[in-house]
Amino acid sequence: EVQLVDSGGGLVQPGGSLRLSCAASGFTLSSYEMSWVRQAPGKGLEWVSYISTSGATLRHADSVRGRLTISRDNARNSLYLEMHSLRVDDTALYYCARRHNAYFDYWGQGTLVTVAS
């Protein structure tokens, strides 16, 4: 059974840092491109970051470029999102999602990041 388990969220002050993790099981992570998608409280979905199977190609939304960085460790079956210089408007539930032929076929349960003083 395919499973994605998101973790690492929490309360952080503006300007702070956090590292999110996504543990993958039930499939071979190295065969799939992955992304992070976020959802602010009561709002819609916003794509954040993309990483190719090998990790050689990264893409980030303009709103997070230079502050949030996606990475992966295929040997550990894990996806990461390094978050720096966090802002209040980064507050959201962050989901990792598996890309299959460019759409997202499996999603994690999400991990909540709250940026507040």
Add this chain to the structure above:
Amino acid sequence: EVVLTQSPATLSLSPGERATLSCRASQSVGSSLAWYQQKPGQAPSLLMYDASNRAAGIPARFSAFGSGTDFTLTISGLEPEDFAVYYCQQYYNWPITFGRGTRLEIK
């Protein structure tokens, strides 16, 4: 950036009725469009991909069509579990973008 406009924002219907949801793209996305369903407190789940293909395990009452800039998701014979928020998403161009969603509520 491709802007996806979903309408209506809220749709109020009764179980057994037919729901028609629209997604319009600001420029052509070919058939590179997916639909997701999100229930309260849950992650989104894939419903349809490539504009008209049902994902694994999705009942036949869900159907979708469209190409280019105009897309439609139809749910025939609404079941109680279908009342949720529906998002369209394009994967034709970077950045990937989502519509703002249509909330399907019980009338």
